[in-house]
Amino acid sequence: QVQLVESGGGLVQAEGSRRLSCAASGRTFSIYGMGWFRQAPGKEREFVAGINWSGSSTYYSDSVKGRFTISRDNAKNAVYLQMNSLKPEDTAVYYCAASKYNPAQYSDLGSYDYWGQGTQVTVSS
Numbered sequence: 001q002v003q004l005v006e007s008g009g010g011l012v013q014a015e016g017s018r019r020l021s022c023a024a025s026g027r028t029f030s031i032y033g034m035g036w037f038r039q040a041p042g043k044e045r046e047f048v049a050g051i052n053w054s055g056s057s058t059y060y061s062d063s064v065k066g067r068f069t070i071s072r073d074n075a076k077n078a079v080y081l082q083m084n085s086l087k088p089e090d091t092a093v094y095y096c097a098a099s100k101y102n103p104a105q106y107s108d109l110g111s112y113d114y115w116g117q118g119t120q121v122t123v124s125s
Contacts, residue, residue: 002026002114004096009119012086016123020081022096022116031114033099034072034079035059035106038092039118045095049081050106059106064090086123093118 008020024031035050049070050059058070064083072079079096096116103111 002028002031002098004098004114004116006094006096006116006119009094009121011122011124014086014088014123014125016086017082017084018086018121020083020094020096020119020121022079022081024077024079024098028077030100031077031098032101033103033106033111034070035097035099035103035112036070036079036081037095037097037109038090038121039095040089040092043092045109047107047109048094050103051079052102061107083121086121088123088125091121091123093120 036048039045069082097112098114
């Protein structure tokens with residue numbers, strides 16, 4: 001099993017920045033792809049960003065491309081989401097996810113085997 005714990009959420013003003021972290025523990029050697037998703041109140045969980053094992057390939061939703069950056073540090077068993085130029089519509093609970101394989105579609109929720117509990121990000125206007 002793999003446990004994922006997100007941190008770094010909080011209240012931030014529009015146009016501000018925030019860095020989320022996700023720490024993995026347990027059978028971390030089984031992790032390949034990792035991703036960030038978010039879920040706003042009354043909405044479905046949606047893909048934000050994904051990254052492969054080496055970090056050589058990254059994927060973003062259109063809504064965050066150019067503003068968010070995903071990265072990972074395998075030595076620390078961690079993945080990060082740097083969020084810049086935040087907008088009120090970025091307000092959501094952000095979830096870290098891990099896959100045992102290289103997902104064919106990083107944006108597909110079903111590609112992931114492990115999920116964190118989420119961290120709230122609130123962007124005020």
